[in-house]
Amino acid sequence: MTWNLKEDRPIYVQIVETLRMRIVSGVYPPGSRIPSVRELAAEAGVNPNTMQRALADLERMELISTQRTTGKTVTEDESRILSLKESIAEEETKIYFVKMGELGFDHRQIADFVKKAADGENNEIGGYTLMGGE
Amino acid sequence: MTWNLKEDRPIYVQIVETLRMRIVSGVYPPGSRIPSVRELAAEAGVNPNTMQRALADLERMELISTQRTTGKTVTEDESRILSLKESIAEEETKIYFVKMGELGFDHRQIADFVKKAADGENNEIGGYTLMGGE
Amino acid sequence: MTWNLKEDRPIYVQIVETLRMRIVSGVYPPGSRIPSVRELAAEAGVNPNTMQRALADLERMELISTQRTTGKTVTEDESRILSLKESIAEEETKIYFVKMGELGFDHRQIADFVKKAADGENNEIGGYTLMGGE
Amino acid sequence: MTWNLKEDRPIYVQIVETLRMRIVSGVYPPGSRIPSVRELAAEAGVNPNTMQRALADLERMELISTQRTTGKTVTEDESRILSLKESIAEEETKIYFVKMGELGFDHRQIADFVKKAADGENNEIGGYTLMGGE
DNA sequence: GTGGTCTAGACCACT
DNA sequence: GTGGTCTAGACCACG
Numbered sequence: 001m002t003w004n005l006k007e008d009r010p011i012y013v014q015i016v017e018t019l020r021m022r023i024v025s026g027v028y029p030p031g032s033r034i035p036s037v038r039e040l041a042a043e044a045g046v047n048p049n050t051m052q053r054a055l056a057d058l059e060r061m062e063l064i065s066t067q068r069t070t071g072k073t074v075t076e077d078e079s080r081i082l083s084l085k086e087s088i089a090e091e092e093t094k095i096y097f098v099k100m101g102e103l104g105f106d107h108r109q110i111a112d113f114v115k116k117a118a119d120g121e122n123n124e125i126g127g128y129t130l131m132g133g134e
Numbered sequence: 135m136t137w138n139l140k141e142d143r144p145i146y147v148q149i150v151e152t153l154r155m156r157i158v159s160g161v162y163p164p165g166s167r168i169p170s171v172r173e174l175a176a177e178a179g180v181n182p183n184t185m186q187r188a189l190a191d192l193e194r195m196e197l198i199s200t201q202r203t204t205g206k207t208v209t210e211d212e213s214r215i216l217s218l219k220e221s222i223a224e225e226e227t228k229i230y231f232v233k234m235g236e237l238g239f240d241h242r243q244i245a246d247f248v249k250k251a252a253d254g255e256n257n258e259i260g261g262y263t264l265m266g267g268e
Numbered sequence: 269m270t271w272n273l274k275e276d277r278p279i280y281v282q283i284v285e286t287l288r289m290r291i292v293s294g295v296y297p298p299g300s301r302i303p304s305v306r307e308l309a310a311e312a313g314v315n316p317n318t319m320q321r322a323l324a325d326l327e328r329m330e331l332i333s334t335q336r337t338t339g340k341t342v343t344e345d346e347s348r349i350l351s352l353k354e355s356i357a358e359e360e361t362k363i364y365f366v367k368m369g370e371l372g373f374d375h376r377q378i379a380d381f382v383k384k385a386a387d388g389e390n391n392e393i394g395g396y397t398l399m400g401g402e
Numbered sequence: 403m404t405w406n407l408k409e410d411r412p413i414y415v416q417i418v419e420t421l422r423m424r425i426v427s428g429v430y431p432p433g434s435r436i437p438s439v440r441e442l443a444a445e446a447g448v449n450p451n452t453m454q455r456a457l458a459d460l461e462r463m464e465l466i467s468t469q470r471t472t473g474k475t476v477t478e479d480e481s482r483i484l485s486l487k488e489s490i491a492e493e494e495t496k497i498y499f500v501k502m503g504e505l506g507f508d509h510r511q512i513a514d515f516v517k518k519a520a521d522g523e524n525n526e527i528g529g530y531t532l533m534g535g536e
Numbered sequence: 537g538t539g540g541t542c543t544a545g546a547c548c549a550c551t
Numbered sequence: 552g553t554g555g556t557c558t559a560g561a562c563c564a565c566g
Binding site: 006008021024025026085088089090092093094096097099100102103104105107108110111113114115116117118 | 140155160219224226238245
């Protein structure tokens with residue numbers, strides 16, 4: 001999950017999504033300090049103000065908190081992170097259903113595709129390692 | 135499914151995807167005549183050459199065929215369309231699984247989300263209308 | 269109640285208010301010696317002349333008195349202190365009523381809020397926050 | 403309630419407070435259109451970005467909503483406005499209690515002051531000049 | 537015209 | 552050094 005900012009949506013929204021993912025996936029563990037605004041801005045190649053705006057959004061969601069002069073840390077409230085993780089998953093699932101619906105598949109058929117993918121993937125899947133688990 | 139072209143990937147690829155979707159979803163039924171290159175190019179706001187390239191791709195996949203003087207028509211081979219539809223669905227399913235995997239969910243958990251979404255959607259539905267159905 | 273000097277009103281007026289509060293709240297008890305002008309000026313980060321002016325005001329109100337060579341002491345007239353305390357309280361109450369009036373509440377409604385606050389405050393108190401949010 | 407921006411707190415916070423007051427006090431009635439960002443910025447003598455930030459806060463609180471290209475309107479949800487009004491009042495009451503507490507008054511004594519003010523104010527109220535305020 | 541976004545650069549308070 | 556705030560100026564999409 002690296003910076004992959006397009007121009008079709010507000011940069012800061014995409015930054016929020018990326019950082020959100022880093023938090024739920026454990027790249028930035030609960031309670032840990034995240035890089036400074038300036039560092040992140042440089043890393044993402046955006047203006048520090050833009051990064052600041054994204055971080056303000058995350059703080060509003062109480063995913064991070066600010067210690068003046070010492071930086072920002074990820075919330076230690078793991079239940080909040082977990083709940084975010086769930087809501088992202090639900091969102092992705094809904095998007096998936098919409099796409100499949102546009103293709104003309106109903107819920108039963110979608111379930112079949114999912115079942116097939118879940119079974120078949122055991123062999124090839126290859127890439128990712130499931131970290132979180134339950 | 136309207137024209138929604140981004141600049142992050144080749145335009146013609148995105149056009150192919152859009153037209154492909156129109157065919158499998160029945161917007162352009164089997165055997166029907168599709169609009170002219172000029173019309174489609176104008177509709178999508180792209181250069182006719184770009185549209186032509188996309189259509190050539192579709193023709194190479196034998197999803198459309200060219201009749202000199204009468205334009206291009208969608209293939210009447212419904213099994214070919216159906217198979218395309220399936221492969222797109224499998225592709226989308228795989229993408230969905232990868233995203234859920236990045237979030238840290240395993241196959242069983244994904245199945246739970248899908249089940250929940252399939253059950254819950256009966257009431258509210260949002261915007262989209264499922265066309266095909268069973 | 270620490271030094272918290274703004275620039276929107278004369279500094280010496282704010283100093284008078286702060287010292288006044290220290291006297292009525294017992295930080296500087298009746299009859300006690302208060303720090304020297306130099307000390308107070310250094311503590312508040314203002315010019316000694318400014319502090320001197322503020323102390324002169326307090327002396328004019330007969331809240332403090334000067335003993336050559338031994339410094340300044342708080343008045344021992346507790347009734348005077350008490351009366352000051354009352355007048356400050358009345359002033360604050362009036363300000364409170366004005367604010368509530370701007371919000372559109374009448375006296376009865378204000379009384380309700382006060383009653384509710386008096387009852388409920390036993391638990392938390394502490395650090396209210398009401399800023400923007402962002 | 404005019405623009406009275408100090409430098410001791412973030413401008414945008416003070417703007418939020420001012421606009422919030424205009425909404426609860428009916429200067430901007432429910433459902434009405436508020437001046438444009440640029441107008442408000444000029445009126446308040448701040449950069450349009452600063453005003454924009456304040457308005458974004460208000461929108462986040464769902465006190466106003468945006469109609470792209472046509473401007474912003476106050477929410478029609480009067481209950482939300484009412485609830486805001488109440489919470490501001492509670493906030494002011496708490497502040498009042500803290501100040502009175504610093505003076506050394508307990509809840510019963512505060513109640514006495516309030517009762518006295520409520521009774522006495524019927525006559526004069528008009529033209530007091532309290533400088534402090536803050 | 538409207539609001540929305542982004543950059544660049546500056547200053548501040550705090551430790 | 553950290554984060555927070557503000558200004559100035561620009562560009563965009565939408566009607």
